[in-house]
Structure formats: C-alpha cells, structure tokens
Amino acid sequence: MRLSLPLKTLIHDWRRFLPAIVAVAFSGLLVLLQAAVILGIFSLSSLYVTRSSADLWVGFPGVQSIDLGRPVTSKAELFVWMEPHVQRVEAFLWGSGEWRTETRGMVNVFIVGVSPTADSMALSDALSRQQRLALADPDAVLVDQADLHKLQTQVGGSAEINGRKVRVVGVTRGLRGLGGVNVIASLATTRNLDPTAGPDGKVAYLLVQLDDPKVAAQVAASLNAQGRDRGFEALTGNAFARRTTRYWLVESGAGVAFIFGSLVAILAAVIITSQTLAAAVAGSLKEFAALRALGFSMRALNGIVLRQSFWVGLAGLIVAGLLTLLLAVVARAAAVPIVLSAPMMAAAGVLVVVTALGSGVYALRRVGQADPATLLL
Known part of the structure; x- marks a missing residue:
C-alpha cells in the first residue's frame, strides 16, 4: 500500500x-x-575540420583554432611526403576580407580556400560535386544559406571582397561560422581575394590522407618530431577538432x-x-x-x-x-x-x-x- x-x-x-x-x-x-x-x-568552430575527410591536419605549431591558422612554409609538404603512409596532400587556405554589395555596407568575412576537385578532402561531407565544379570558375564563391540575409545576396548575385568582384554560385547548409561569416572559394580565387592567405606558396593547413587511418596518431608523432624546429605541427582530425572547440568553449x-x-x-x-x-x-x-x-x-x-x-x-x-x-x-x-x-x-x-x-x-x-x-x- x-x-x-x-x-x-x-x-x-x-x-x-x-x-x-x-x-x-x-x-x-x-x-x-x-x-x-x-x-x-x-x-560550429570545428565544422570545417569535422566535415572534412583528412586524417591529418598540418598547421603552424600550437595553433589553437582553425580560424587562427598562420601560413606554413611550403617545405612542410616535403616532410609530409617523406612519410610512407601518406597517399595525398591537399592545401587549405584561410583568409579574410570585406564583403560589399550595392545594397549593403561592409561585412567582415572569412575566406575559406579549398580544392575544387571532385575528390577533395576539404569539406568532403558538405560540398556536392556540382558545387566544387562551380568553384573552379574564376571569382566564384559559396555562402551559407543562413548568412544570405547578412550579406544581402542570393544565388547568382554579385559582390566585392577586398575590392574584387565575386559571384555567388551556390549556397551551403550547416556551415554557418561562429566568429563571423564564412565564404568558400577555390584556392586560386582565395589567393586573388586575399594575397596574405597564402603568400609565396605558403598555406594555412595541409590536409593529409593516409593509406590506413589507424596509424594517424603514429604518423603525427613522427612528423612532430621533425616539425618542432621547422615551423609546423601535425594533428589528427579528431584532435584538431577538440582543440578548436575547447579554445572557443573554455579559453575564449x-x-x-x-x-x-x-x-x-x-x-x-x-x-x-x-x-x-x-x-x-x-x-x-x-x-x-x-x-x-x-x-x-x-x-x-x-x-x-x-x-x-x-x-x-x-x-x-x-x-x-x-x-x-x-x-x-x-x-x-x-x-x-x-x-x-x-x-x-x-x-x-x-x-x-x-x-x-x-x-x-x-x-x-x-x-x-x-x-x-x-x-x-
């Protein structure tokens, strides 16, 4: 009872x-x-890591978040290719600029430079084949659906970034930026829009694909043994995503x-x-x-x-x-x-x-x- x-x-x-x-x-x-x-x-801070298929991210030593990357010397790629498990290496750029349209004032944007090839590792889970092919056109960019109203634009619309004309050839979904508005472009377009994003052949990050993802931590440790004195650091995708999220969650x-x-x-x-x-x-x-x-x-x-x-x-x-x-x-x-x-x-x-x-x-x-x-x- x-x-x-x-x-x-x-x-x-x-x-x-x-x-x-x-x-x-x-x-x-x-x-x-x-x-x-x-x-x-x-x-959101780690979306560009978690939605990419790279096993390793090679960037500047001690980088705390993906948006805080600094240019890495092109010599780092040589050391990456020396690892026997490496199958592919791909550049990734992170720049910045001022977005302007006729109906909108200036909006600060981040420019994300990715390879426009169909099998690109960068944002492999977020961009379709058609979107990547569209990025191959000069001055073509993608913006997220949630940011269209901020940028006062639409698919087929045009704007200026750092004084250079760009065309919006498509929209993404779920790639909204945390610290601002992200604009996706090809590597060549990104260098044209922001020359400081990849000066003298440098890149923000190198994306690496291995023949066996299980050895990612081992290969990262091997690269870091050489990279400490050569200006680069290798991180597994999961480790870099955790570091980026932890920075925004705890340290910011x-x-x-x-x-x-x-x-x-x-x-x-x-x-x-x-x-x-x-x-x-x-x-x-x-x-x-x-x-x-x-x-x-x-x-x-x-x-x-x-x-x-x-x-x-x-x-x-x-x-x-x-x-x-x-x-x-x-x-x-x-x-x-x-x-x-x-x-x-x-x-x-x-x-x-x-x-x-x-x-x-x-x-x-x-x-x-x-x-x-x-x-x-």
Whole structure:
C-alpha cells in the first residue's frame, strides 16, 4: 500500500502537484537546451575540420583554432611526403576580407580556400560535386544559406571582397561560422581575394590522407618530431577538432560567459522547483496529519514525500522530453545550431530526477508540521 499510495495521491490531487511538474519540466528543458545550444554553437568552430575527410591536419605549431591558422612554409609538404603512409596532400587556405554589395555596407568575412576537385578532402561531407565544379570558375564563391540575409545576396548575385568582384554560385547548409561569416572559394580565387592567405606558396593547413587511418596518431608523432624546429605541427582530425572547440568553449571569453550564464539560469530553475514542490507538500499537511493519526510514522511519511517527488520528477521529465523534441525541430528549421545526444539526454534526465528528489528532501521539513491535532481545528 505504501508503494502505491504516493502515486495514487499524486493522480488524485494532480492539480495541486501540476505546478511542481511544470517547474520540473521547464527545469529539465532548460538544462538540456542550454547544454545543447552551448555545444551546438561552439561545435560550429570545428565544422570545417569535422566535415572534412583528412586524417591529418598540418598547421603552424600550437595553433589553437582553425580560424587562427598562420601560413606554413611550403617545405612542410616535403616532410609530409617523406612519410610512407601518406597517399595525398591537399592545401587549405584561410583568409579574410570585406564583403560589399550595392545594397549593403561592409561585412567582415572569412575566406575559406579549398580544392575544387571532385575528390577533395576539404569539406568532403558538405560540398556536392556540382558545387566544387562551380568553384573552379574564376571569382566564384559559396555562402551559407543562413548568412544570405547578412550579406544581402542570393544565388547568382554579385559582390566585392577586398575590392574584387565575386559571384555567388551556390549556397551551403550547416556551415554557418561562429566568429563571423564564412565564404568558400577555390584556392586560386582565395589567393586573388586575399594575397596574405597564402603568400609565396605558403598555406594555412595541409590536409593529409593516409593509406590506413589507424596509424594517424603514429604518423603525427613522427612528423612532430621533425616539425618542432621547422615551423609546423601535425594533428589528427579528431584532435584538431577538440582543440578548436575547447579554445572557443573554455579559453575564449564568450565561452566562459555563456557557461556562467547557463549555470545561473539552471540554479534559478532548481530553486524555483524546490519552492514549488515544497508548496505542494505544504498544501497536503492535513492529509499527512490524517495519516499520522492512523499510525503512520514520520519515516513512512517522509518516504511518501520522496516517492511523490520521484513521480513528479518522472512526469516532468516526460513533459521536458516532448518539449525538447518540439523545440529541437523548430531550432533546426531556424538554422539554430544544437547538439542533442543520447548520453546528454540521459545525464539531463538523471539531473532532473535528482533535482526533484532534492526538492522533496527540502520539503520534508514541512512534513514535521503535520500534527493530528490540526484535524480538530
């Protein structure tokens, strides 16, 4: 009876506990969406790494993020080719410029230079064959669908970057930049638009494909033994992506501020949940007093409150899950970057239930006020 009583009372007095369920649901929604948005936004920083098929990225020693690359000497490619596992080497440029149109003022953009060949490693998972062939035309560029309104342009439109005319030959999806607007061009076009992106044959990065991806860490270590004194460093694709995301998430001021604000919001949600559940328990004092008059011990009453808290947390978790899925669909339709994974959702679920149980523990102090004598008043 004691196991089913908390659930029965919760169902019978659902109006009393509904505010607590709503508070728990929005607490879980806030926790999950804050984490999803944080990871989604800062995962944008490493998109150009994760959506490329290169096994190794060779760049300037100590580079912290892909957008902070510095020109690497052309001699680095010779050392890369000396490794027996290397099959292909491809240049990758990262420049900058000022985008201008007749209807828009100046917009700072990053120029991403990739090989326009059909089997290019750069953005192999993001660009179609037709888009790469279109980039082979002089002064052709691609922009992301989400940035069209910023640049005041459309497919077939024209603009100027650093005073040179360019044509928008297509749009990408899911390549929105974190620190600004990214414009994709061929290697030749990028050098024309920003000569500092690859002066004297230098490149921002060398993308390397190996005959066996499993030896990537081994080949990187071998290259780094030679590159320390020659101005280059090799990183596996996963290692470079993690370094880039970590820089934006932890070391940049934006990441720290975002995380701090999220923690404050989550703390506020937990406090509101605790107060709401305590109020629901306080509203049931006469029922608890009646149970005490029937011989229930304080330990048994405390168990009822904690079980009610668990069921409140579970109900709130279900509501939070449905709302999260709905908002995730809306976010993706609006090109808002979010990252939802099974481990993240499981962790958020555990946190929500723990929050509900913690709120129940906080509400236990009210149970002590359930005096059977109050039934005579």
